[in-house]
Structures are given as structure tokens and as C-alpha cells.
Amino acid sequence: MTDLIGELVQQVQHAYATKTPLKIEAGNTKAYLGRATSDEVINVADHSGVISYSPTELVIRARAGTKISQLNEVLAEQQQRLPFEPPAFSGEATIGGTVAANQSGPARPWFGGVKDSLLGLGLINGYGEAMQFGGQVMKNVAGFDVTRLQCGAMGSLGLITDVSIKVLPQFNAGHTLTFEMAAEEALEAMLRWANLSLPITGMSHVQSKNMLYIRLQGGESGVASASQLLGGAQVEPNAAEEFWQAVREGRLLQPQHNQTLWRWSGPRDAPIHSVPNTSLINWAGSERWVLADSSKLPENGLIQHQGGDRLAEVYGSITGPQKALKQRIKHAFDPHRVLNAGRVYSWM
Amino acid sequence: MDTHNATSQKQVNQGPAQSNVAALVSTLQELLPASSVVMSIESQRPFECDGLAVYQQLPLITVIPETVEQVQAILHLCYLHRVPLVPRGAGTGLCAGAMPHAEGVLLVMTKLNKIVHINHHAATATVQPGVRNLELTEAVAPFGLYYAPDPSSQIACTIGGNVAENSGGVHCLKYGLTVNNLLQVTLVTIEGQLMTFGGEGLDEPGMDLLSLMTGSEGLLGVVVEAKVKLLPRAPRVQVLMAAYDSVTAAGDAVAALIGQGIIPAGLEMMDHLAISAAEDFVKVGYPTSAQALLICELDGTDAEVEEQLALVTECFTQHGAWNIRIAKDDEEAAALWHGRKAAFPAVGRISPDYYCMDGTIPRSQVGYVLTRISELSQAYGLRVANVFHAGDGNLHPLILFDASIDGELEQAELLGADILTLCVDVGGTITGEHGVGLEKMPQMPYQFGDAELAQFRRLKAAFDSEELLNPGKGIPTLKYCQEYRSLQHG
Numbered sequence: 001m002t003d004l005i006g007e008l009v010q011q012v013q014h015a016y017a018t019k020t021p022l023k024i025e026a027g028n029t030k031a032y033l034g035r036a037t038s039d040e041v042i043n044v045a046d047h048s049g050v051i052s053y054s055p056t057e058l059v060i061r062a063r064a065g066t067k068i069s070q071l072n073e074v075l076a077e078q079q080q081r082l083p084f085e086p087p088a089f090s091g092e093a094t095i096g097g098t099v100a101a102n103q104s105g106p107a108r109p110w111f112g113g114v115k116d117s118l119l120g121l122g123l124i125n126g127y128g129e130a131m132q133f134g135g136q137v138m139k140n141v142a143g144f145d146v147t148r149l150q151c152g153a154m155g156s157l158g159l160i161t162d163v164s165i166k167v168l169p170q171f172n173a174g175h176t177l178t179f180e181m182a183a184e185e186a187l188e189a190m191l192r193w194a195n196l197s198l199p200i201t202g203m204s205h206v207q208s209k210n211m212l213y214i215r216l217q218g219g220e221s222g223v224a225s226a227s228q229l230l231g232g233a234q235v236e237p238n239a240a241e242e243f244w245q246a247v248r249e250g251r252l253l254q255p256q257h258n259q260t261l262w263r264w265s266g267p268r269d270a271p272i273h274s275v276p277n278t279s280l281i282n283w284a285g286s287e288r289w290v291l292a293d294s295s296k297l298p299e300n301g302l303i304q305h306q307g308g309d310r311l312a313e314v315y316g317s318i319t320g321p322q323k324a325l326k327q328r329i330k331h332a333f334d335p336h337r338v339l340n341a342g343r344v345y346s347w348m
Numbered sequence: 349m350d351t352h353n354a355t356s357q358k359q360v361n362q363g364p365a366q367s368n369v370a371a372l373v374s375t376l377q378e379l380l381p382a383s384s385v386v387m388s389i390e391s392q393r394p395f396e397c398d399g400l401a402v403y404q405q406l407p408l409i410t411v412i413p414e415t416v417e418q419v420q421a422i423l424h425l426c427y428l429h430r431v432p433l434v435p436r437g438a439g440t441g442l443c444a445g446a447m448p449h450a451e452g453v454l455l456v457m458t459k460l461n462k463i464v465h466i467n468h469h470a471a472t473a474t475v476q477p478g479v480r481n482l483e484l485t486e487a488v489a490p491f492g493l494y495y496a497p498d499p500s501s502q503i504a505c506t507i508g509g510n511v512a513e514n515s516g517g518v519h520c521l522k523y524g525l526t527v528n529n530l531l532q533v534t535l536v537t538i539e540g541q542l543m544t545f546g547g548e549g550l551d552e553p554g555m556d557l558l559s560l561m562t563g564s565e566g567l568l569g570v571v572v573e574a575k576v577k578l579l580p581r582a583p584r585v586q587v588l589m590a591a592y593d594s595v596t597a598a599g600d601a602v603a604a605l606i607g608q609g610i611i612p613a614g615l616e617m618m619d620h621l622a623i624s625a626a627e628d629f630v631k632v633g634y635p636t637s638a639q640a641l642l643i644c645e646l647d648g649t650d651a652e653v654e655e656q657l658a659l660v661t662e663c664f665t666q667h668g669a670w671n672i673r674i675a676k677d678d679e680e681a682a683a684l685w686h687g688r689k690a691a692f693p694a695v696g697r698i699s700p701d702y703y704c705m706d707g708t709i710p711r712s713q714v715g716y717v718l719t720r721i722s723e724l725s726q727a728y729g730l731r732v733a734n735v736f737h738a739g740d741g742n743l744h745p746l747i748l749f750d751a752s753i754d755g756e757l758e759q760a761e762l763l764g765a766d767i768l769t770l771c772v773d774v775g776g777t778i779t780g781e782h783g784v785g786l787e788k789m790p791q792m793p794y795q796f797g798d799a800e801l802a803q804f805r806r807l808k809a810a811f812d813s814e815e816l817l818n819p820g821k822g823i824p825t826l827k828y829c830q831e832y833r834s835l836q837h838g
Contacts, residue, residue: 056607129799138740139780148559169609197580222652265549269469328810
């Protein structure tokens with residue numbers, strides 16, 4: 001529960017003056033993402049704690065090093081939740097890293113991702129200047145959206161110091177239903193049900209179990225009637241929570257030595273055969289996961305999510321003008337490339 | 349540490365040399381069909397302002413391209429000749445963001461108006477920027493789908509303009525603004541290059557340029573195509589109205605409802621002046637003795653709506669509602685909404701002119717802020733009607749004035765400026781959904797510090813180093829801020 005903003009600013013200013021690249025780290029749960037780098041660590045973990053929380057405003061503001069598990073606890077006391085249900089990774093993941101890595105859970109298609117709940121943030125740019133963007137109110141269109149720009153930037157545009165998030169009430173009821181079926185049939189069911197305006201908050205198909213999982217969450221009667229409409233077998237609550245947590249934390253598909261986990265993102269109605277060897281369909285079909293030997297080249301459009309050569313351009317190739325633009329944006333925030341250089345692209 | 353301000357210290361573009369202009373005009377005439385080039389003063393009059401008509405300016409030339417290639421060529425030409433360019437959709441914006449540049453090209457995007465593709469399985473639509481907001485919702489209705497952001501101008505406003513302004517609407521409490529309903533945009537850069545941000549799926553890796561583009565007010569590029577999310581129409585929609593004796597009581601009811609965990613699809617508030625004006629205009633049966641009115645919309649399955657309706661009516665009653673009207677059918681629901689949606693023109697009937705503000709505040713500050721606005725209203729001698737998105741704290745105070753009375757417009761602007769700084773003082777923002785444009789430039793240095801503004805300018809330069817795209821709007825220059833501050837403290 002300390003404010004270390006002064007120290008963090010000093011460290012970045014020193015890095016700027018001496019052109020020393022820094023690697024931003026807090027809970028160190030996301031080392032598997034992006035490209036591997038080995039710069040001097042600037043540690044944000046101790047810059048933590050909830051700055052303000054107003055349940056009736058549905059807004060919580062916390063320092064970047066605050067753990068997701070702690071936020072979940074604080075919110076649960078007021079029967080509220082993080083709408084994008086990020087992975088907590090054994091309690092070690094922090095809110096700053098979650099925003100930078102843009103990680104959200106199974107409810108993503110229905111309750112939005114990180115950016116949809118993000119209202120504002122504090123950022124130290126590569127000059128070592130502490131700045132504030134966005135705010136703590138629900139709607140804010142003043143100035144460029146530097147806040148949401150950080151989602152997925154992996155700290156390459158600045159060190160996130162604090163985050164303001166829109167929270168939502170917890171659900172009163174929840175059911176998880178299973179349906180034994182093959183991927184093709186499961187995808188059809190997902191598409192059919194996703195367009196029915198039901199209180200659905202999760203749709204995943206696990207290839208190895210030949211099983212479709214549907215999560216319903218909301219008010220008692222809404223969930224009960226949807227559950228009756230869909231049928232299927234009901235999963236015991238603890239087992240259901242365990243399953244969705246495993247989906248959230250990517251534990252269903254852990255690449256072994258010599259294996260790579262590939263992520264596909266696209267329209268949810270893309271036919272099964274358009275992403276061969278899918279092991280897991282998530283987000284009602286709009287996210288698919290392929291676990292394969294690292295020696296095998298991926299199909300087009302897949303992103304090297306975990307495992308394999310982490311010095312390669314894991315986010316794929318990028319065209320000339322877009323590459324130049326991203327370099328100019330990097331330069332606008334961090335001209336000496338002192339913040340997480342090379343983490344997203346080798347050239348950024 | 350000062351070197352990084354070098355690019356941003358550059359003055360606003362002073363306009364191109366005369367020879368460049370002549371060359372640009374003749375090339376545009378060669379490039380585009382005659383019907384796409386508008387040069388006479390009379391024909392350009394309709395384009396001299398957007399929805400904020402107090403700011404007017406005729407452009408040098410207006411072009412109305414029909415193809416993406418033409419848009420690319422126009423931007424490329426402006427870049428080559430260093431001529432400013434202002435993009436415009438339907439011109440319904442409320443911050444003078446589309447006001448033309450005297451020495452520049454006005455790029456009207458309304459002829460790129462095709463719905464390119466509707467994928468009802470994936471619940472997405474790909475549209476050109478000139479497609480009207482309501483037209484899209486109507487086109488996808490046969491599939492049981494709709495496009496959620498619904499600004500009051502949805503009959504006329506275009507998706508391209510919605511992306512540029514990050515438009516909201518009465519349903520964004522539950523379903524978000526434009527930024528929350530976009531998957532992908534393709535834009536043309538000032539150099540004339542096509543670029544696509546976002547993707548067909550959710551959460552592409554890397555920095556979120558899609559969100560950066562949304563609400564960038566035409567300062568970074570011109571959107572030529574957007575892929576948007578569609579939502580399934582809820583099987584049941586229930587509208588209700590609740591009347592209160594004070595805005596504070598209504599505000600407390602809103603806070604209590606949301607604190608209880610109920611997020612309605614829409615939750616709007618009107619004050620006494622707005623209620624009376626609306627009722628006089630459209631006669632929907634609002635209780636005109638009420639000091640505040642809440643319009644609440646619930647949606648979902650029958651079971652969900654019934655469950656919520658019971659909780660909402662109980663909460664509203666507990667907080668002093670003396671008249672609760674639950675719409676019996678679609679017709680009554682439409683009538684209850686009609687009064688709210690007609691509030692702006694209704695206020696237009698009781699005053700020669702009105703000026704619409706757009707601050708957002710924490711919900712808990714609603715009572716305090718409305719009291720302060722009332723005091724300011726008395727101090728300036730100008731009436732203020734309040735209509736707002738109560739659920740998300742987005743205020744739309746309407747300042748009533750008469751532009752034909754000498755100095756009254758200036759007084760209205762000063763009152764408006766005081767309201768916006770009040771919003772910032774209580775932890776809010778100068779604009780929730782209308783944008784900064786030209787109008788709110790003076791308040792930008794009040795909301796942001798020098799470091800943030802300099803960062804905005806460097807970001808702008810990464811897209812548009814010559815400051816040709818919508819110059820003089822959205823992001824103030826360093827010089828502008830210094831002048832503003834010296835005036836404030838002078």
C-alpha cells in the first residue's frame with residue numbers, strides 16, 4: 001500500500017538521460033507473452049493499493065502494482081466485480097500488467113475486454129514525465145484516447161502507474177451447462193444461442209473432452225429460464241468455477257517443451273476447417289487455440305501466443321506504412337526506447 | 349527535457365501559398381466528377397457549420413468523393429500542396445469539429461454510404477462512413493439485431509462521424525459508446541495511404557490503435573470503412589417514468605439503483621424546465637409539476653425484466669417518486685421516450701437560441717452541480733434547462749439565450765465555460781460525448797496539464813506532422829495554452 005511514483009519517475013528519468021533500456025515488471029506472471037527481453041528491471045510491484053473506491057459510482061482506482069486477487073476481494077465485499085474477469089495467476093497478477101497485456105476472461109464477448117472497463121490511467125512516458133489520462137467518470141472524450149491505447153502495448157508506450165476501472169455488480173445466480181458434442185456442432189450451437197439475448201457469459205468447446213461449456217450468469221429467474229431453454233447437463237458450482245478459471249488462466253492448454261500455443265482471432269462464424277487442429281474454441285467462436293509442435297509452421301493469421309522462439313516476431317509481420325507509424329508513435333512516447341523496447345516488435 | 353516540445357511549438361498552419369491552392373483546385377477538378385466539387389459561395393453555404401451553428405466559416409473548396417480511391421487522392425493532394433483538410437459527415441456534431449478551414453478543403457463523406465456487408469451469424473456489419481446510424485439499425489432489424497450507440501441525431505448522423513466523435517447515446521450506460529461497439533476501422537492517412545486497425549475478432553495484439561482512432565475528431569486520419577458489432581434485440585423492453593419533487597431526490601434514486609446492482613439499458617433525467625418544454629411540445633403526459641423526471645428502460649428476457657422491474661419500482665418509490673408510470677405497450681414506451689428525445693427542439697421553442705453543454709461528472713455530484721448551475725444561471729440572468737444521461741453522469745445543460753440581444757451569446761458562452769470548469773472541479777470532464785472540436789479548446793488546458801497536452805501533440809505529429817488534418821481543433825498548441833493561462837491569471 002505504498003505510493004512509489006516519485007521513485008519510479010526518477011528511475012525512468014535516469015534511464016532517459018543515460019539511454020538505459022528498462023524492462024517493466026510487477027507480478028512477473030506475463031513473461032511468457034510477447035518477445036523475450038533481458039533489460040534491467042524496473043519493479044512496479046510495491047507501487048500498490050487501492051486509491052479510491054466508490055461502489056455507487058461503480059469506479060475503483062488502484063495503483064498499478066495492486067494484485068487482481070486483492071481487487072477481486074475488495075470488490076466482492078460490496079458484491080461487485082471486474083467486468084472483464086482477468087486471470088489472477090495464483091494471486092500474483094497485477095492490474096497494471098493486466099491492462100498492458102490486455103488480458104480478459106471468458107465473458108469478453110458479452111461484458112467487454114479491458115478497454116471496455118478502462119476509464120483512465122496514470123502513465124510515465126519515456127521522458128520520465130508522470131501524466132494522467134481519462135478519469136474516473138463513465139464518459140470522457142476530451143483529448144486523444146491515450147488510456148485505451150495502452151491496452152496491449154505491453155508497456156512499450158509508458159509505465160502504467162495507476163488505473164481507474166468501471167466495475168459492475170456481481171451476478172445473483174450462475175449455471176454452467178455442458179453438452180457432449182463435436183466442434184462443428186458446438187460452433188453451430190454457439191452461433192445460434194449467442195444471438196438469442198440470453199444471459200450468457202461464457203461459451204467454450206474443449207476438443208479433448210468433446211464438450212461444449214455454456215455459462216449463464218445474471219438474475220435468478222433469468223438464469224433459470226435460460227437454463228431450462230438450453231438444456232444440457234448442469235456442472236456442480238465448484239467444478240464450474242474451476243473450469244472457467246482454467247480457461248481464464250490458459251491452464252487447459254499448457255505448451256510442453258518443443259510445443260507452441262497459437263492464438264487465432266476472427267469472426268465467430270468462421271468455419272471449423274478455417275483453423276485446422278483447434279484444441280479450444282473460446283469466446284463463442286471468435287477466439288481459437290491451436291497447440292502444436294514448434295517445428296510446425298502455423299496457418300496464416302495465427303499469433304504465436306506462448307512457447308516457441310520468443311526472439312522471433314511473435315506478433316507476426318506488419319506492413320511498411322503501419323510499421324513506420326508504430327515507430328513514430330513509439331518515438332512520440334519514448335524516443336530513447338527505454339521502456340520495454342523489443343517486447344512487442346524487435347524494431348519498436 | 350524541452351527538446352521534445354519542438355514539433356509542437358510550431359504554430360497552427362498559417363495556410364498554403366496561393367500557387368499551391370490554384371494547383372490543388374485544378375487537380376481536384378480534373379480528378380473528381382463535376383458533381384463532387386463545390387466551389388461557389390451559395391452552394392457551400394450548407395457546409396459552413398455543423399450542429400453548433402454559432403461557429404461558421406466557408407471553406408476554400410468542398411469536395412464530395414464517391415470512392416475510397418478519390419478520398420486517398422484528395423488527402424494525398426492536400427499533403428503534397430500543404431493544404432489543410434477538414435473531414436465532415438452529416439454535420440450533426442455539436443462542437444464545431446467539422447467547421448471548415450478558410451484556406452482548406454472540406455471533405456464531405458456522405459456519398460460513401462454503402463452498407464458493404466452484414467454478417468448476422470457473427471453479428472457484425474461492415475459499412476462505409478456515410479451510412480446513417482439509424483439506417484444501419486433498420487437494415488439489420490430483420491435479423492433481430494441492432495447497432496447499440498444511438499445518439500439523439502441518429503436519424504441523420506453518420507457512422508464515420510460517430511467514430512470520429514466516439515458518439516454515445518441514451519443506451520450507452522449498458523451498451524457502451526462507439527468505442528465499445530467497433531471491431532475494425534480502415535482509414536486514409538494524410539499521405540493518402542490506407543491503414544486498417546483492429547480486426548475481425550476481439551482484441552488484436554499490440555497497442556490499441558482502433559480505440560485511439562475513435563474519438564480522434566478527424567485529427568489523425570479519415571475513416572473510409574468501419575466494421576461494427578451488432579447486438580441481439582432483447583425479447584422484452586420495458587420503459588417506465590418516475591416523478592420527483594427535487595433533482596437531488598431523483599439523483600439519489602439513481603445512485604441507489606446502481607448501487608443495488610441494477611444497470612438499466614437507459615436512465616435519463618430531465619429537470620422542471622425541460623419537462624415543461626417537452627410536454628408543451630409533444631404532449632406525452634409528463635407531470636409538469638414535477639421538479640425532476642426519470643425515464644428508465646429495462647431490457648432482457650421476460651423473466652429478467654420482471655425481476656428488475658420490481659426492484660426498480662421499489663427503489664424509485666423508496667426515494668420519493670410520487671408518480672410512477674410503467675408503459676403498458678410499445679406505443680406508451682415510445683411516447684415516454686419521445687418527450688426526452690424531443691427535449692432539445694422543445695427547448696428551442698421556448699427560447700430564440702440555446703447552447704448545449706456536455707460535461708460528465710461523478711454521479712454523487714449531481715445534486716451539488718445542479719445547485720451550482722442554478723446559482724450560475726441566476727448570476728448570469730440566463731435560464732438553463734437540464735437534460736441528462738443520469739446513469740452515467742453525463743449532463744446536457746441547455747443555456748437559453750437570444751443571439752439578437754447584444755452580448756447575450758457571449759454571456760451564454762461564459763456561463764457554459766463556467767459549467768465545464770465546474771465539471772472538472774468535481775472530478776469530471778469537459779466533454780462526455782460531443783467532443784472538443786473548436787468549441788472546447790479554451791477548457792482543454794483546464795482539464796489537462798502541459799505534459800499531457802504535449803504528449804497529445806507528439807501523438808498528433810506521429811500521424812500528421814504537417815498539421816493538415818482538421819487544424820486548430822481538438823488539441824490546443826502550447827502557445828494557445830500559454831495565452832489562455834495568462835488570460836485566466838491576468
